[in-house]
Structure formats: structure tokens, C-alpha cells
Amino acid sequence: MQQKKRILLLATGGTIASRKSDNGLKPQITPEELIEYIPQVKEICDVEAVQLLNLDSTNMEPSHWKLMVHAIWEHYDDFDGFVIAHGTDTMAYTAAALSYMVQNTKKPIVITGAQKPIDLEITDAKSNLIDSFLYAADDRSQGVQIVFDGKVIAGTRAKKVRSKSYNAFSSIDYPSLAVIQDMNIMRYIPMLPYEEEVRFYEKLDENVFLMKLIPGIRPKVLKSIFENYDCIIVESFGVGGIPQSIAEEFYRLCQEHPDKLVVMATQVAHEGSDMTVYEVGHNMKEYCRFLESYDMTLESVIAKVMWMLGNYDISSCDIEEVFYHSINYDLIFGKNRKCN
Numbered sequence: 001m002q003q004k005k006r007i008l009l010l011a012t013g014g015t016i017a018s019r020k021s022d023n024g025l026k027p028q029i030t031p032e033e034l035i036e037y038i039p040q041v042k043e044i045c046d047v048e049a050v051q052l053l054n055l056d057s058t059n060m061e062p063s064h065w066k067l068m069v070h071a072i073w074e075h076y077d078d079f080d081g082f083v084i085a086h087g088t089d090t091m092a093y094t095a096a097a098l099s100y101m102v103q104n105t106k107k108p109i110v111i112t113g114a115q116k117p118i119d120l121e122i123t124d125a126k127s128n129l130i131d132s133f134l135y136a137a138d139d140r141s142q143g144v145q146i147v148f149d150g151k152v153i154a155g156t157r158a159k160k161v162r163s164k165s166y167n168a169f170s171s172i173d174y175p176s177l178a179v180i181q182d183m184n185i186m187r188y189i190p191m192l193p194y195e196e197e198v199r200f201y202e203k204l205d206e207n208v209f210l211m212k213l214i215p216g217i218r219p220k221v222l223k224s225i226f227e228n229y230d231c232i233i234v235e236s237f238g239v240g241g242i243p244q245s246i247a248e249e250f251y252r253l254c255q256e257h258p259d260k261l262v263v264m265a266t267q268v269a270h271e272g273s274d275m276t277v278y279e280v281g282h283n284m285k286e287y288c289r290f291l292e293s294y295d296m297t298l299e300s301v302i303a304k305v306m307w308m309l310g311n312y313d314i315s316s317c318d319i320e321e322v323f324y325h326s327i328n329y330d331l332i333f334g335k336n337r338k339c340n
């Protein structure tokens, strides 16, 4: 008989581990208690648990991603897979960050959580946890993924699209990798062929600013943003462009700060950017060295930039080569890539 897989549960808080307090829901349930709520997990795998953090994921920061990476690295040889219990609010950011920080992992890293605490009678926590352990213990699983409400979503493709319902996450511009129903995993997309060894990255540059455009935006704060951040991600409209109301100051600052990285992204949930389409995007090429998100999610763009700036010297490396290289399914239709 095949030996049971050993899976490490890293608990970080979130609604899944929350109880009511006088001031609202607050993470208080220990990882050992979480496991007690799902006794059937014993038939799937052997679980060990560590309480890594105890946060509402609203309070999750890049330093916490590093802590998760460190814990996985430290225990990598001792376990067959990892399940991270996490709040849903920033889960898509963590999943994206871990996709860049732990690459080529043949041991699955599964992130899950719940919209309702595990101690309530009506909760999605138990099924999400069971599905996650089932997926993490399956021989064919690898890489960083979110398992939630029966869907397996690539870590770079997830977005929280509902604040209350159980089907909180969508896979954006890419199919779910698999679905899980009645303890069966139905796989839609083959796992990536990892030829290289697993690689852990612990450095990030957190000096990244996301600037959301609104109609009538004024250039007042632009100078301070360019002076204080290493990268400005512009959350633009549609496929992308810079509005006339800030264009002059924006391009002036791009030229004054050639060392700053500018990334054009979009507020539109689906289908991504393409700065070549409209006149409003055209001037960027002339005045500024910029990257664009194409079909990457905003969460992935933010995490990828932090990872890239933390690990590469952008004054000497080919940033297009690094940024547009697809990692964990993050980019399909980017520059330099032919669709096949």
C-alpha cells in the first residue's frame, strides 16, 4: 500500500480561523483545532500544523510572504506538500507572490480559506480544507495554487470577485486548472513541466506604488510618487493610456527619473492591456521606458514587480526578458510570445 503523504498546514489566520469578538470577527482558532473540525483528513494524508501568523489578511504584508516562503523552504524536504490557511481578502496577492518566490516546486503549495468561520454550522471552511488536503496529497499536483469552492486556480490567476459568497474567487483570463467534486479531482490543464530544481526567493522590493486613474485626475501628487517609489504601476482605463490632464507632468517626470520603472496596467478585469491601440497610449513609447501588464492580473503585476526589483538589477538586466517570461501561467499573450 502506498504510504500516506505528509502535508504541512501553515495557519495564518483569516475568517476560516475566526471567532466572534466584541469588535467583530477575529482569528482565534488554532491550526490543531482546524484539523479537529475535519477528522476525515486522516484518511487522506498525515497532517502536521504550524501557527505561522494569526492575522486578518487585511494586515498581510510582503514581510509575511517572506515568512511563509521561509517556513516552506525550511520544511521542504520533510513534507510532500503544503496547505496555507489564509484570509480571503488578500489571498490572491499572497498566491501571486508565492508563485514568484517559490518557483519550479514539484511539491504543491495550496492556499485556501473560507468566507465563514469553521466553527459555524453553515461554513465553507471544512470543504475548502478537505479539498485542499486532497489536492495537496495528489501525486499529480505541483506548483502554487488556490483551492476554493471546488476550484483549483493558478496562483497568478486568482482574483477575489465576491466579498460574501462562497464562490469568492475567479480565475482571470485562464481556465481553472482543475475542479474538485465529491473527493474527485477533475484536471483541465496539465501541470507545467518543471525541468529545473525548486528555487526560493526571499527578497522583494516593496517600494511599489499603484496609481489608479479616475476621470479628471490631477497631476498634484505625481512628483511625490516619482520621488518616493521605485516603481509606479498605472491602473489605467481600458487597454491603456495616459489622460491629457496629467500627461505633461507624467512624461516630464518619466524623463527626469529614468531609473524608475513604470508599468501600465488596466482597471478592466478581463483581457488586459495593449498600449499600441490608442493615441492616448502612443506617447508612452516616446517618453518613457515602460512595461505593461498584458493579460496578467493586477495582483500578479504587483507581486512580479516586487520580486523582479528585489532580485534583479534593472539598470543592467533585460527587464522585458524577465518581466515577460511566463511564470506559473501568469502571462499568455504578452509581448514576445506567440500564441499557440
Ligand SMILES: NC(=O)C[C@H](N)C(=O)O
Residues within 6 Å of the ligand: 013, 014, 015, 016, 055, 056, 057, 058, 086, 087, 088, 089, 090, 113, 114, 115, 116
Ligand atoms: N473571508 C476572509 O477571510 C476575510 C477576512 N477579512 C480575511 O481576509 O482575513
